[in-house]
Amino acid sequence: MPTPVTVVVNCAGSGSRLGLGKTKALADILGRPLVVWQLEMLRGVADVRIAVGCDAPEVIEVAKNYRRDVIFVFNHDYANTGTAASLSLAAAHVAGDVISLDADLIVHPADFRKLLETEENMIGVTEPTTDEPVYAQIDEATNKVVSFNRTGPGKEWSGLVRVRADMVHAMKARGLAERHVFEMLTPLLPFSTLSIRCREIDTPDDYFRAIEWLETLRNGEGEG
Amino acid sequence: MPSLQFLFDLDGTLTREELLPKIAREVGLEREIGELTRLTMAGTIPFVASFIERVRILKQVPISRVQEITDTVEIDPHIAEFIRNRRESCAVVTGNLDVWTERLRNRLGIRFFCSKAEAVGEKIIRIASLLDKSHVPLQLGTRCVAIGDGYNDVAMFRQATYGVAFGGVHPPAIGLLDASTHAVYDSRTLCRLLSQLS
Numbered sequence: 411m412p413t414p415v416t417v418v419v420n421c422a423g424s425g426s427r428l429g430l431g432k433t434k435a436l437a438d439i440l441g442r443p444l445v446v447w448q449l450e451m452l453r454g455v456a457d458v459r460i461a462v463g464c465d466a467p468e469v470i471e472v473a474k475n476y477r478r479d480v481i482f483v484f485n486h487d488y489a490n491t492g493t494a495a496s497l498s499l500a501a502a503h504v505a506g507d508v509i510s511l512d513a514d515l516i517v518h519p520a521d522f523r524k525l526l527e528t529e530e531n532m533i534g535v536t537e538p539t540t541d542e543p544v545y546a547q548i549d550e551a552t553n554k555v556v557s558f559n560r561t562g563p564g565k566e567w568s569g570l571v572r573v574r575a576d577m578v579h580a581m582k583a584r585g586l587a588e589r590h591v592f593e594m595l596t597p598l599l600p601f602s603t604l605s606i607r608c609r610e611i612d613t614p615d616d617y618f619r620a621i622e623w624l625e626t627l628r629n630g631e632g633e634g
Numbered sequence: 635m636p637s638l639q640f641l642f643d644l645d646g647t648l649t650r651e652e653l654l655p656k657i658a659r660e661v662g663l664e665r666e667i668g669e670l671t672r673l674t675m676a677g678t679i680p681f682v683a684s685f686i687e688r689v690r691i692l693k694q695v696p697i698s699r700v701q702e703i704t705d706t707v708e709i710d711p712h713i714a715e716f717i718r719n720r721r722e723s724c725a726v727v728t729g730n731l732d733v734w735t736e737r738l739r740n741r742l743g744i745r746f747f748c749s750k751a752e753a754v755g756e757k758i759i760r761i762a763s764l765l766d767k768s769h770v771p772l773q774l775g776t777r778c779v780a781i782g783d784g785y786n787d788v789a790m791f792r793q794a795t796y797g798v799a800f801g802g803v804h805p806p807a808i809g810l811l812d813a814s815t816h817a818v819y820d821s822r823t824l825c826r827l828l829s830q831l832s
Contacts, residue, residue, distance in 0.1 A: 457826075462817075466811060467808055467811060470811075470817060474801070478819050478820050479820055479823045480819075480823075481818055481826075481827050482816060482817040482818070483815070484811070484815055486812070503830040503831055
């Protein structure tokens, strides 16, 4: 029997760098809020949780109108904590595996399916594209992520990971699930590697690039 | 007593309709109660003052008639099943009166924490005590999951280990979301979450 999977969409942050005046999950992408794009990709997933903080009532309203059976988990301290805090709150009491997906990461659905189908701890990596990348160091012999750093070279940590829920619980108990997810994962490495096609939306430039990419995908003109 | 207690609000959480407006509708006092309900929801009248006033209006209805009406109130079937499977761990926490909710208590077969009325025969004389919902988690002295939808659940949520805002009947009060650890919008999802917490 496959391991049950819970997907956590981290929507708690304010997204101030994008400058839309609202959290990134509500950013309009080709006529739909970003969080709806995420929920559409997660249509076959039974247990979906959305971590909310900034603009929580608005995010909830949009998400529940698209999908009624989402469990919303509040990170009220979103201004002082990172995505690891949201993930660990949402993953509490969950059995099996958890996939952590940041609201601002648009993933190619075919690559996301691979993460759903695996039974391993697995990290999504991509070619470096953002201005301040966190690099995943990959051991060539095993093709596993062995560490993270900010100097490179290497593949970029995408923010997407599949991890056993009990490992997240243990990190929370040790006080190591407060800041970034990659920092929480560091003591748990090595993890398998999955190359993914994705676009992260941090800045206005990213926003327009992501829209362009989605239009290309929608028109079947390429894969990113 | 089990180590984790589930504390359910009654109106609009366990029941699929609000009790007092339903009673009012059945006895032709809909207009008076409806206006009070509207002002309470809008935050113009505090919940306690509104409740006292609504009791003043509805106490003219014989208690047995109110109980007949509450017999027809629909209880959410998924939550009812969740409760049936763990009665010792579940309780209802409602500001409503004991004499009005007695039959619902018998239907569910679980403990009720509620306000109390002084009654003589079929008639309510006065409200003997108003329930402060925040006292229940403190009184139980154990880990609690509070489930509710209104402003009057905020204090209970603050004292509970988990506060689950439930929007299955109508959207939970925005102020309640600030005190919540979770929010869910259908009763199957609520029960899935509660089962995981237990």
